[in-house]
Amino acid sequence: MLDSDLLWRRCAHLGRVLLPLVDQEPGRQADRHENLRTWGITTVAGERLIEVFASLAVHAVATDASMPATELDALPLRTVADAATGKRDFELLAGLPHTFTDDHDEQAVSLFRLSVYEGGHAARKLFQLSREVRHALIVLAEHTPMSCHTCGDAFRRAAAFGLPQ
Template identity: 60%
Template sequence: MTADHDTLWRHCVHLGRVVLPLMDQEPWRQDRRRQRLRSWGIDTTVGHRIIETLAALAAHAVAVDASLSAAEFGTLPLSTVAEAVTGKHDFELLAGLPDTFADDHDEIAVKVVRLYTYKGGRSSHQLLRLSTEVRHTLTVLAAREPVPLPTCADILGRAAEANLPQ
């Protein structure tokens, strides 16, 4: 894996990590999401981590499919990422990932998604529910942006304005 691909993955992970804090700027959204997760039998901490990971995986899959460099990642339309999270098969989201991860938490989260993907049954059903949650989150964030076709750079810019950690 090249340094550029590692950097691309880090950009995708950063996007995944900021979507929920940006969404939660309206506090009632977090309460509603937690209620949904509980009703689905998903621990909220685990659910939030998988949501972050699915957002990163979808962004990465779309960027790799489009042959985007890390420098071009910001041009990726958020709507394309939102469509990919439910429009691609789970195994497609896992293709082309790094063999090793700089962050152990990322590696564990990706392994959990892999496990849910290949285990089937209830796990796959939960993954589908979480994927729809990611799509909803990205769609809401895109609708908040003042530009007609918001990109990943717009969302990362919003995160920087909100002083969210990188």
């Protein structure tokens, strides 16, 4: 397996565990669902876009730093949170694998890509989702009883909660 494939899979894993970890905080899920409704985004589509947005932000930071997948554990979640709102949407798509081993990931990235290139209302939704991703990462990194300062902390906490690998 190429390191780029392994890197993406680890980034996607972080995206998939982000919301279940953040939802350990009381009221977090209800607030997110209300935000999505306010923005006219269905819960299922919004949460999947949040997952892929987080995955893309982790991947962009790791790619920019030429970080191999084996070093992803040391990446601070705060840095990923900054990338979620600090990078332009199309910048998050740079350096992705050409193919994905998981069809679910490929479909989610395609939906993200479509929203980026569609512009207008779709771009506005991505902006709103970027803020939600940033907030979720900050909550996870700094405002939970068992804060996860790095990606590795989040992976270990997800394993402790029995979340799928």
